[in-house]
Amino acid sequence: MLNSIQRENLWRIFIPRKEKMINHFETNCKGQWIFEIGCGNARTVARMFNPETFNYNYIGTDISFKRLMVAKMAIPGSDFIQASALNIPIKNNSFNGAISFGMLHHLPRPAEAVTEVNKKLLQGAIFCYHEPVYTSRQFSEKQSAMVRKIFRTYDHSDHDNKINLKESIDELKKANHQIISIVPYNSVFRVVFEAIINRFYKSWQKSKLVMKSVLVIDNFLLKTIVRLSNKLGPQAIIVVSKKL
Secondary structure: OHHHHHHOOOHHHHHHHHHHHHHHHHOOOOOOEEEEEOOOOOHHHHHHOOHHHHOOEEEEEEOOHHHHHHHHHHOOOOEEEEOEOOEOOOOOOOEEEEEEEOOHHHOOOHHHHHHHHHHHEEEEEEEEEEEEEEOOOOOOHHHHHHHHHHHOOOOOOOOOOOEEHHHHHHHHHHOOEEEEEEEEEOOHHHHHHHHHHHHHOHHHHHOHHHHHHHHHHHHHHHHOHHHHOOOOOOOEEEEEEEEO
């Protein structure tokens, strides 16, 4: 796993996370304190936002001790804490930023994690998260199950879910956060394209150029066909907010 973190270029997640999330931290992060909830093996931070390279202080939290051990090997100069995202044992009002990559949807109460994260943040702190979401208009449960069976791109665990975007946004606003950006991500085109290509040639994801091309098409469809459709919606969302 450590070798995979250090060598594999997962541009399908690295590019959007770098452009839509990490860029909000990079310019002013020197000497600041930033924590990640549900860091797992900390792959994205290790590769795209390494604390040693950008000279900031990073703490990763996760419920899995084994994954934290891998994360510590990937980012040896940082600290890691085994903890639930609903009960983070770090000092309140002490961090300049928080980040979450596809973790909130694993929780039974994602909105409560937003409240917990907010307690740890200083005024002016940035909070970014990237999550699969429920959209306002969904396929039926039977249709969704069929699509997942045919086109799913990874093995889902039993506790996988999606977050209610409106609920989590309302929670941020209630916590006095200004929404900086909400970026739709992953059109149906991309889900189907990746599923088909993955069946024959998984290494395509290692090409940054190919992945950028897919993202350009994805973004175009999200702004056109998806907006006009009564059924389609983005499969995921990237949210950036600032604590006022």
